[in-house]
Amino acid sequence: MRIKLSKDSILSLVAVILGLTAGAILMRLTGNSPIEGYRYLFSGGAMNIERIGNTLATATPLIFTGLAVAFAFKTGLFNIGASGQMLMGGLGATAVGLTLAWPKPILLTVMMLVALFAGGLWGAIPGWLKAKFNVHEVVASIMMNWIAFWTVYYAVPAYFKGPFLETESRRLPSSASLKVPWLTNLFQGSYINLGIFIAIATIIIIAFILDRTTLGYELKAVGHNKHAAQASGINVNQRIVLSMAIAGALAGLGGASFYVGFASNMQIGVLPSQGFDGMAVALLAANSPWGVFSGSIFFGILHTGKGFMNAMTNIPPEIADTIIATIIYFAATSVLVERLWVRLKKKKILRFLEKSDVGAGGGE
Amino acid sequence: MKKLFLGILVVSMLAATLLGCTPKPAPVVKYKVGMVTDAGTIDDKSFNQGTWEGIQKAATDMDLDIKYLKPAGTTEAHYITEIDNLVAAGYKFIVTPGFKFETTIFAAQTKHKDSKFVLIDGSPHAGDWTSVVGNNTVSIFFAEHESGFLAGVAAAQQIKTGEFGFIGGMEIPPVQKFNWGFQQGIAYANKNFGTSITMKEENVIYEGSFERIEAGQQLAATMYDNGVKAIFAAAGGVGIGVIQEAVARAEAGKEAWVIGVDVDQYAAGIYGTKQDKSVILTSAMKYIDQAAYDMIKAEKAGTFPGGKTLTFDAKNNGIGIPKTNPNLSAEIQASVATVFAKLKDGSLVVAAVQGDLIK
Numbered sequence: 001m002r003i004k005l006s007k008d009s010i011l012s013l014v015a016v017i018l019g020l021t022a023g024a025i026l027m028r029l030t031g032n033s034p035i036e037g038y039r040y041l042f043s044g045g046a047m048n049i050e051r052i053g054n055t056l057a058t059a060t061p062l063i064f065t066g067l068a069v070a071f072a073f074k075t076g077l078f079n080i081g082a083s084g085q086m087l088m089g090g091l092g093a094t095a096v097g098l099t100l101a102w103p104k105p106i107l108l109t110v111m112m113l114v115a116l117f118a119g120g121l122w123g124a125i126p127g128w129l130k131a132k133f134n135v136h137e138v139v140a141s142i143m144m145n146w147i148a149f150w151t152v153y154y155a156v157p158a159y160f161k162g163p164f165l166e167t168e169s170r171r172l173p174s175s176a177s178l179k180v181p182w183l184t185n186l187f188q189g190s191y192i193n194l195g196i197f198i199a200i201a202t203i204i205i206i207a208f209i210l211d212r213t214t215l216g217y218e219l220k221a222v223g224h225n226k227h228a229a230q231a232s233g234i235n236v237n238q239r240i241v242l243s244m245a246i247a248g249a250l251a252g253l254g255g256a257s258f259y260v261g262f263a264s265n266m267q268i269g270v271l272p273s274q275g276f277d278g279m280a281v282a283l284l285a286a287n288s289p290w291g292v293f294s295g296s297i298f299f300g301i302l303h304t305g306k307g308f309m310n311a312m313t314n315i316p317p318e319i320a321d322t323i324i325a326t327i328i329y330f331a332a333t334s335v336l337v338e339r340l341w342v343r344l345k346k347k348k349i350l351r352f353l354e355k356s357d358v359g360a361g362g363g364e
Numbered sequence: 365m366k367k368l369f370l371g372i373l374v375v376s377m378l379a380a381t382l383l384g385c386t387p388k389p390a391p392v393v394k395y396k397v398g399m400v401t402d403a404g405t406i407d408d409k410s411f412n413q414g415t416w417e418g419i420q421k422a423a424t425d426m427d428l429d430i431k432y433l434k435p436a437g438t439t440e441a442h443y444i445t446e447i448d449n450l451v452a453a454g455y456k457f458i459v460t461p462g463f464k465f466e467t468t469i470f471a472a473q474t475k476h477k478d479s480k481f482v483l484i485d486g487s488p489h490a491g492d493w494t495s496v497v498g499n500n501t502v503s504i505f506f507a508e509h510e511s512g513f514l515a516g517v518a519a520a521q522q523i524k525t526g527e528f529g530f531i532g533g534m535e536i537p538p539v540q541k542f543n544w545g546f547q548q549g550i551a552y553a554n555k556n557f558g559t560s561i562t563m564k565e566e567n568v569i570y571e572g573s574f575e576r577i578e579a580g581q582q583l584a585a586t587m588y589d590n591g592v593k594a595i596f597a598a599a600g601g602v603g604i605g606v607i608q609e610a611v612a613r614a615e616a617g618k619e620a621w622v623i624g625v626d627v628d629q630y631a632a633g634i635y636g637t638k639q640d641k642s643v644i645l646t647s648a649m650k651y652i653d654q655a656a657y658d659m660i661k662a663e664k665a666g667t668f669p670g671g672k673t674l675t676f677d678a679k680n681n682g683i684g685i686p687k688t689n690p691n692l693s694a695e696i697q698a699s700v701a702t703v704f705a706k707l708k709d710g711s712l713v714v715a716a717v718q719g720d721l722i723k
Contacts, residue, residue: 044449054441054445057441058436153572157535162491162493163493164493164537165463165536166534166535166536167534167535167536170491171467171490171491171492189475191441262439262441263439263440263441264440264491265491267438267439268534268572269534269572269573270437270438273437303436304445306436307433307434307435307436307445307446307449308449308452308453310431310433310434310449311398311431311433311449311450311452311453311455312452312453317401317406317432317433317434318405318406318434320434321434
């Protein structure tokens with residue numbers, strides 16, 4: 001197990017290096033110095049305590065969506081609906097936060113629970129459709145994204161808008177925000193909020209479920225081989241629904257961390273990009289919970305530092321976006337690097353088998 | 365295994381050569397003006413572009429160092445991060461286009477007291493809509509209803525009879541005012557210039573975003589199919605989709621016109637084998653570029669009107685239709701100029717509220 005983990009980390013690091021190299025080539029091609037570019041990119045994400053706070057704040061929703069995608073992957077499901085689950089979680093939390101005037105600890109707990117269930121429901125529906133009617137979860141969860149998008153589009157102006165603006169909800173009172181003064185002050189006015197602690201706690205819980213519980217074992221078994229899992233007495237359909245529900249709940253929490261932590265209100269007409277970045281994070285992390293954490297921090301630095309790189313160099317914002325996208329794209333190809341690895345290994349084994357005259361059966 | 369390490373070696377060598385170049389020497393220090401873009405791109409042929417063009421013009425005339433940054437998202441946190449970046453890089457005169465910056469500028473004007481801010485189409489507030497324009501901030505509004513009115517008067521006279529439509533972006537005050545002004549302009553032309561233009565309720569639509577080009581295309585296609593001759597598109601990127609649909613139809617020899625918005629969109633609607641025709645009848649302009657330019661000029665002259673809220677309307681030539689409109693006859697342009705003069709001297713007033721107008 002330990003060896004496998006470290007192999008995954010190496011693969012991810014190789015992918016990151018590939019991404020950064022591709023970004024460097026792009027910077028060079030556009031007539032800029034990659035050294036300068038990267039210096040400002042990384043210092044923009046980490047040069048002072050406020051920026052470190054912002055990097056963590058940017059990473060927080062990504063941790064949740066990364067987990068949401070990774071968790072479903074473990075059961076062999078591709079959860080492309082994290083954006084919609086985020087929206088529903090955010091809407092639930094915002095609705096509670098704007099409606100109830102309870103003391104902060106109770107209110108926040110209720111808000112997070114509502115987000116958890118709203119996201120969970122949004123994940124469970126595609127899971128149920130998959131289990132019951134074999135509707136592909138990719139199609140169903142994309143559709144759920146748009147249903148969530150338009151639900152928010154209707155609900156926010158209808159129930160939660162301010163006196164003037166039709167396109168966003170009222171601002172949450174500070175008693176309903178995940179931002180807390182001591183944390184904001186500790187990071188010198190940054191957007192960091194309690195979400196990061198919830199995220200870390202969630203990683204620990206998810207890692208525990210996956211590695212130490214029967215449920216985790218069964219979910220992974222379904223992911224590895226559905227039929228074998230069925231034959232060994234696991235209720236595959238039920239596990240599919242549950243896996244998607246948990247994945248959705250994770251993204252729902254991510255939505256809460258984004259809309260009532262990072263932001264202070266909900267805008268309509270925006271499908272949060274964190275849902276999609278979550279896929280890249282999960283790929284880079286090879287679906288390991290702690291990998292998701294590192295991957296999110298890495299993406300957090302990229303997103304936070306990009307603007308500083310723009311401001312300090314002559315790299316235009318569009319090129320900067322391309323550079324970031326390239327880094328993410330290459331970083332997410334750790335699967336390809338792994339394939340290459342496995343292939344090289346296989347060849348070695350085959351060669352060994354040939355030599356020792358055992359034969360490789362049907363061959364390739 | 366070996367191959368992998370070889371690969372890494374090659375990659376790192378490549379990286380080393382690329383990184384090896386020396387940074388350029390620092391240029392002469394010029395006055396620095398920055399901008400943060402709203403949702404959408406810098407070449408949105410609308411708000412961002414208009415603002416940026418004004419800044420570019422100022423840069424040519426006043427020898428400035430200019431820069432725009434594109435936020436990673438549209439929340440206050442994203443916007444303020446980019447403002448922090450600009451300030452950190454020495455850009456202490458910052459122009460932001462759009463109402464979405466209201467709470468951001470409220471925070472920024474206190475956080476960066478030594479910087480100056482121009483907020484176009486909005487007024488800074490803490491989220492409670494109580495406007496607080498700091499001494500280092502200028503808030504600028506436009507009389508969109510007057511601009512839409514003039515475009516309506518012009519378009520109605522050119523087309524004379526038939527159906528018009530309206531496609532808006534988000535249902536927000538500036539877009540709504542364009543719509544209401546446009547409808548009043550058509551009514552004015554029908555009453556005073558003998559035109560017979562109608563607008564049906566189903567042909568007044570807010571798409572809901574400023575980005576989805578394909579949605580604009582579909583909405584426009586439906587309207588044109590239902591017999592609409594000209595569409596007023598006040599919708600950013602969605603409007604680009606409307607223009608694309610009109611261009612496709614015009615190329616096929618069908619009648620399809622668009623009334624542009626914010627900036628002179630004539631060039632966006634060019635078609636034909638010789639590229640000499642355009643589907644843009646005229647544009648309901650807000651001289652965003654002028655506003656940005658004027659503020660920079662004032663700052664350079666030491667007369668930055670910090671703490672004030674300015675309105676750009678017909679009275680100070682802050683709105684209007686383009687100076688040249690190849691698709692409008694000379695008489696119509698003259699007629700619009702007379703109407704403009706009436707708006708200017710106050711003898712004609714356009715309502716900035718819905719009243720009994722559609723949406």
